[in-house]
Amino acid sequence: MDRRSFIKAGSALPAAAALAGVSRLTAAQSAENTSSWRAFEVVTRVQVLDAEGATRVWLPTPLTRDTDYFKNLGNEWSAEGGAINYVEDPKYAAGIVSAGFPASAQNPVVRLTSRFATRDRYVDLSKPPRTAPREDPAVLKAALQPTEMIPTDGIVRDKAMEITKGQRTDVDKSRAIYEWIVENTFRDPKVRGCGWGDIKSMLETGNLGGKCGDLNALYVGLARASGVPARDVYGIRVAKSNNGYLSMGANTESISKAQHCRAEFWSQAFGWVPVDPADVRKVALEEPPGNRPLSDPKVQEARKKLFGYWEMNWLAYNRAHDLALPGASGWKVPYFMYPDGQTSRGRLDPLEPELFQYTITAKELKAA
Numbered sequence: 001m002d003r004r005s006f007i008k009a010g011s012a013l014p015a016a017a018a019l020a021g022v023s024r025l026t027a028a029q030s031a032e033n034t035s036s037w038r039a040f041e042v043v044t045r046v047q048v049l050d051a052e053g054a055t056r057v058w059l060p061t062p063l064t065r066d067t068d069y070f071k072n073l074g075n076e077w078s079a080e081g082g083a084i085n086y087v088e089d090p091k092y093a094a095g096i097v098s099a100g101f102p103a104s105a106q107n108p109v110v111r112l113t114s115r116f117a118t119r120d121r122y123v124d125l126s127k128p129p130r131t132a133p134r135e136d137p138a139v140l141k142a143a144l145q146p147t148e149m150i151p152t153d154g155i156v157r158d159k160a161m162e163i164t165k166g167q168r169t170d171v172d173k174s175r176a177i178y179e180w181i182v183e184n185t186f187r188d189p190k191v192r193g194c195g196w197g198d199i200k201s202m203l204e205t206g207n208l209g210g211k212c213g214d215l216n217a218l219y220v221g222l223a224r225a226s227g228v229p230a231r232d233v234y235g236i237r238v239a240k241s242n243n244g245y246l247s248m249g250a251n252t253e254s255i256s257k258a259q260h261c262r263a264e265f266w267s268q269a270f271g272w273v274p275v276d277p278a279d280v281r282k283v284a285l286e287e288p289p290g291n292r293p294l295s296d297p298k299v300q301e302a303r304k305k306l307f308g309y310w311e312m313n314w315l316a317y318n319r320a321h322d323l324a325l326p327g328a329s330g331w332k333v334p335y336f337m338y339p340d341g342q343t344s345r346g347r348l349d350p351l352e353p354e355l356f357q358y359t360i361t362a363k364e365l366k367a368a
Contacts (some may be wrong), residue, residue, distance in 0.1 A: 035120040039073065039365040040238050042255070042315055046110040046339055046358040053103045053344025055082075058325045060234075060317040060336050061095030062116045064088060069121040070316050072114075080109040087326050091142075094318035094336060098326050103344075115365070118312035123273045125171060125308050133271030140266055143229035147321040149197045149334045150217055152225040159203055160225035170228045174265045174275070177222045178307050181277040182294070184208055185215050187285040193351035194259055196334050197232075213335065215278035216263040229266035231319050234337035236260065238362035239313040245302065247286040248279055249313055256353040256360045259337045262310060274310040315362075 046057050057079075062072045075097070077084055082101035089096065101108040146152045152160075163180045164173040188195075188209030195210040197217030202208055208218075216232055223230035237258040241249035250258040260279075264272045283302040284292050292299050317337050324332045325340060331347060333340060338350035339358045348356045 035122070037071075037117045037119045038239075038312075039115065039117045040315065040362055041113060041115045041365055042236070042238060042360060042362045044110075044112045044114075044339060044358065044360045046341065046356070048101075048108050048341060048343065048348070049357050051101065051105065051108055051343050055101040055105065055108055055341065055343045056327050057099045057101075057108075057110045057339065057341040058328075058336075059097040059099075059110065059112045059339050061086070061097060061112070062114050063316045063318065064093050064095045069119055069310070069312055071117040073116050074114075076113045078111050081105040082108055082110075084110065089318075089320055089323060092318055092320035092323070094320040094323065096325065096336070100327065114315070116315060118314070118316075120312050121274050121310040123270050123308045125270060125273070128269045129271070133268075135266065135271070140229045143231045143266060144224050144227070146221075146224070147334070148332075149199065150221040150224070150321070151200050152221060154200070155203045156200060156221050157225040160222040163222060164226045169269075170265065170267045171270070171273070173226050173228050174223055174230075174267070174273070175307060177219055177226065178275055178277050180222075181215060181219050182280050182303055185210070185218065185277075185281060187211060187215070187278070187281040189285065193338070194261060212261045212276075212278040212282075215281060216261055216276065219263050219275065219277055223263075223265050230263060232261050232263055232321075232335065233316050233319050234259075234261045234335050235314050235316040236337060236360065236362075237313060238315050239364060241311055241313055243305075243311055245283060245287060245298075247282050248302075248311065250362065253361050253363055254359065255362045256358065258360075260314065261335065261337065262314075273308055275308070276306040276310065280306055 044059055048055050061075050063070055066072060077097050079099040082099050082105055084099040087096045087098055097112050099110045164176050167173045167176050185208040191211045194213035197213045199218045199221045202218060220230045220232050236255055237250040237260050238255060240251050262276050264274050267273050280303045284299045287298055320336050322332050323336050329342060340350045341348040
């Protein structure tokens with residue numbers, strides 16, 4: 001059974017089989033990326049207390065298309081007292097586990113177990129790869145299109161042209177935008193969740209504070225407006241950082257509030273290049289003892305590293321924007337990296353796991 005069929009069937013994947021798959025991946029890894037593969041298991045459990053009327057719950061699954069840094073090793077799901085199925089969004093290939101419960105269901109429970117393998121992602125921008133990168137033109141076209149929260153005209157385009165003036169290559173333009181965001185934005189701890197990424201409002205008001213969903217969305221919008229294909233990747237941290245940053249890791253098995261999105265741009269010479277200006281600002285604000293200036297050596301180290309690098313202590317879910325969840329009552333999500341749900345009283349709050357009653361836990365799978 002191939003992996004996509006396996007995902008749709010929802011069959012269990014034993015840990016031993018997952019780790020055997022990682023061993024095969026390690027043997028076949030490319031010369032450009034020699035980092036080691038690691039395997040993880042993430043369990044999401046939702047219990048809707050005091051559900052009223054028909055209830056629906058939606059959960060994101062890991063990336064449905066494998067990359068050179070991420071492999072989906074399968075999913076297992078269940079819904080106690082309800083119906084559950086897997087849907088793949090046709091535009092973004094986002095995997096969605098969708099569960100529905102009748103009004104008679106008492107405290108319905110949904111459970112999703114996902115296993116995946118990752119390895120750190122690094123692009124050496126000092127020398128192009130031996131083989132020229134290739135990408136589907138339709139994918140690159142999509143990575144230039146506006147979304148509801150990320151327009152590419154008006155003030156966004158004006159600011160992009162200002163930032164990239166005199167820059168000729170896609171890497172130079174992207175670096176100029178990255179450096180501008182690091183210099184001019186800040187992480188705002190008062191923003192709920194990861195922020196929603198309304199970049200037009202950010203630029204119009206001059207309030208350039210936010211979290212990853214804001215700052216990395218701003219990066220993507222400015223890159224697209226300057227003619228460089230770019231996209232967000234939405235996910236969740238699953239382990240501590242091995243690079244010595246407390247602020248860039250999940251430091252316990254409980255990761256219910258560890259969601260984090262990242263960004264990448266397409267270079268004709270290098271292919272997809274990972275970046276994360278939002279995490280530079282997170283290091284500045286949160287890395288102990290906190291409130292570090294940009295001149296701080298640890299912030300400077302992160303600033304240099306995160307243009308071309310992702311540490312893959314992180315589960316990548318999808319790249320979807322403005323997603324209509326199957327069966328949702330007239331609303332869309334600007335991105336999909338939190339559990340979501342609704343009852344007859346309305347939509348449940350995905351940013352409040354304690355009130356929504358969901359938990360997400362992660363563990364690394366070890367070879368026997």
